[in-house]
Amino acid sequence: MSHASTTADEILLCARSLIVEGGYNGFSYADISKVVGIRNASIHHHFPGKADLVRTLVVRYRQEAEAGLAELDRQIADPAERLRAYIGYWEACIADASAPFCICALLASQLPVLPEPVAVEVRAHFRMLSAWLRAVLEDGAGQRRLRLSGAADAEAELFMATVHGAMLSARAYGEPGMFGAITRPLLERLLA
Numbered sequence: 001m002s003h004a005s006t007t008a009d010e011i012l013l014c015a016r017s018l019i020v021e022g023g024y025n026g027f028s029y030a031d032i033s034k035v036v037g038i039r040n041a042s043i044h045h046h047f048p049g050k051a052d053l054v055r056t057l058v059v060r061y062r063q064e065a066e067a068g069l070a071e072l073d074r075q076i077a078d079p080a081e082r083l084r085a086y087i088g089y090w091e092a093c094i095a096d097a098s099a100p101f102c103i104c105a106l107l108a109s110q111l112p113v114l115p116e117p118v119a120v121e122v123r124a125h126f127r128m129l130s131a132w133l134r135a136v137l138e139d140g141a142g143q144r145r146l147r148l149s150g151a152a153d154a155e156a157e158l159f160m161a162t163v164h165g166a167m168l169s170a171r172a173y174g175e176p177g178m179f180g181a182i183t184r185p186l187l188e189r190l191l192a
Contacts, residue, residue, distance in 0.1 A: 008046045010036050012057050020101050024054060024110050024118070051115035054107075058121040061103050062128055069132045079140030080191055083133075083159070087183045090163060095176045104129075105164040130156045137190075146190045155190075162186045 014035045018027035029040045029050070036043075047053035068089070076082045093099035104125040111119050133156035140146030148155050166182035 007038065007042065011043055011046055011053065012060065015053055015057055016103060019054070019103055019106065024107060024114055051117055055117045055121050058104060058107065058118060058125060062121065062125040065125065066128060078145060079136045079143060080145045082136050083190070084187060087163065087187065090167065091180050091183070094167065094170050094179045101167050101171060102164060105167060126160070129160055133159050140190070148190070159186065
């Protein structure tokens, strides 16, 4: 990996952390400069503007999520267990504070103030996740492993909203265990 891509990766990693802490408007290039140890001009070299930086971050975040979900599909045949693993991933990330909140869920709450290129990528992440959840739910219903009370697309949106809401509740209460307390009944309802 070249020095340029390493620096860009460091900038993106720092921005990701700062967004989780304070949202889109909660950081500046000066904040990144202090953490990464480079000048603002160096950040502008990689990402001319903040919208470019956050758009790139969201695109990479979605690519990582797609790869992770594809890996779940490859490793876990049982759709119910895939959903359990997905929730388990977030439960572990919230408990150890390694990724206490989905970047795209956080940014979605700020859509009215986001630059349009960032908003487009955030929406694309939600469409991707919803499509994966719908496919898993349809697979589970077809195998009689999951019981859907409505259309798979509506159930996928409900699942996604519950998981994101559970993240928010865990953060609001300062209780990582709140995430599991909210998501466990969601899984139990779906199990056939």
